[in-house]
Amino acid sequence: MNFFKYWLAYLDYLQIEKNASKLTIEAYEKDLADFFNFLTSENLQSLQDVNYSIIRTYLTTLYDKNLSRRSINRRISSLRSFYKFLLREEMAFENPFVHLHLPKTAHPIPEFVYQEEMKILFESIDQSTALGKRNIAILEVLYGTGVRVSECVQLTIDSVDLDLQTILVTGKGNKERYVPFGEYASQALQLYLKESRSLLITEKSQPHNVLFLNARGNPLTARGVRLIINKLVEEAAITLHIHPHKLRHSFATHLLDNGADLRAVQELLGHSHLSSTQIYTHVSKDRLSHVYKTAHPRAKR
Structure with missing residues (x-):
């Protein structure tokens, strides 16, 4: 049939x-x-x-x-x-899957990058070139806002508000949300827009308003961002596998480690359900050690 x-x-x-x-x-x-x-x-x-x-x-x-x-x-x-x-739609009269029960799968703890490792990665980027200024801006946006790589490459110039330091993100199901960014991302974006983006546009480039461009002046793709990050990690000589979604994990983890509210992180990540955000409630080893040493009466003499 x-x-x-x-x-x-x-x-x-x-x-x-x-x-x-x-x-x-x-x-x-x-x-x-x-x-x-x-x-x-x-x-x-x-x-x-x-x-x-x-x-x-x-x-x-x-x-x-x-x-x-x-x-x-x-x-x-x-x-x-x-x-x-x-x-x-009355195309079937019963759901044969309704009685099929599968064992629940454990949610793996998301891998994240420690703050010291992120600092090394940021400091290793050469910002003297147009591509270098673009790369630092991409990294600051991904880590500084926690957006998905698919959301990042869809950003337009108009979606960035440098005065309010927010970006308008279109997430899953075309749901829009405003996400704030900090001083580092703000400086990187201003430098990229002022000194870099126009240099990447060529005569063959199609007119568009997309924020991040490739070396030929066309909209950057999600695959392109992954290749850029792989190259940055290689040049920084970091023995880690870092990908865009790992930066999203790091964004959420570092917020929660430093006392952010779980509901606020849910809003920032664009999660429809709190259960999706709860996978980040683990804490880093450093944070765990710090809490123990400062809170337990027998941790120090």
């Missing part, structure tokens, strides 16, 4: 009604494609033929592929949501 019409209907629902991001839609697309391929291999002719027994068989095939428990849970969650949509 051709499952294509169900596929298209659900993807339209995600895009139009749920206002899901491009990455989210692509993830659901892959999950549906894998499930439909499985149904075809089992010679199933209709979604109405999918029952609990079939779902258990599908689950077995996922385990046979040596997928992580986290990946399997995500796929099952995608398909459970897909069937909820089918029920709403």
Whole structure:
């Protein structure tokens, strides 16, 4: 049976009604494609033929592929949501995934960079060139605001308010939020806009208002930012793997380590649910040691 019409209907629902991001839609697309391929291999002719027994068989095939428990849970969650949509549209009469219970996966503690290591990285950047001024501005924005790399590359000149020291960020589901930035980011952005950005624009560049540009004067991509950070880390001779999302983790961790309110950090990160922010409630070893030494009566003589 051709499952294509169900596929298209659900993807339209995600895009139009749920206002899901491009990455989210692509993830659901892959999950549906894998499930439909499985149904075809089992010679199933209709979604109405999918029952609990079939779902258990599908689950077995996922385990046979040596997928992580986290990946399997995500796929099952995608398909459970897909069937909820089918029920709403009367394209199916039951959700075979509703009785499938998977063990909860432990959320790994996010990796972060210590403040001393961030200082080394910042100080290693050569700011005498146009690209150097751009690079320090990118790093200051990512670490100083905690924005996702996808949000960073979407920033425009108009979204930056240097007087109020805030940026208007468009997050997941096109939700907008204002995020403040500090003096370091402010100085880096002013220097980049005043002395660097115009130098990166070439005659072949397409007119646009995007904040961060590549060496050819075109909008910088998320992949481009990752390559830039990899190069900066290599030049700084830091024996760490630092990526944009690790800077986001570091932003949240350092705020909480220094006494920031969890709800405030939730707002800054653009999390819809507090549970997404609670993974950052761990503390660094230095912070833990400091609290013990200052608080416990037997920590010092």
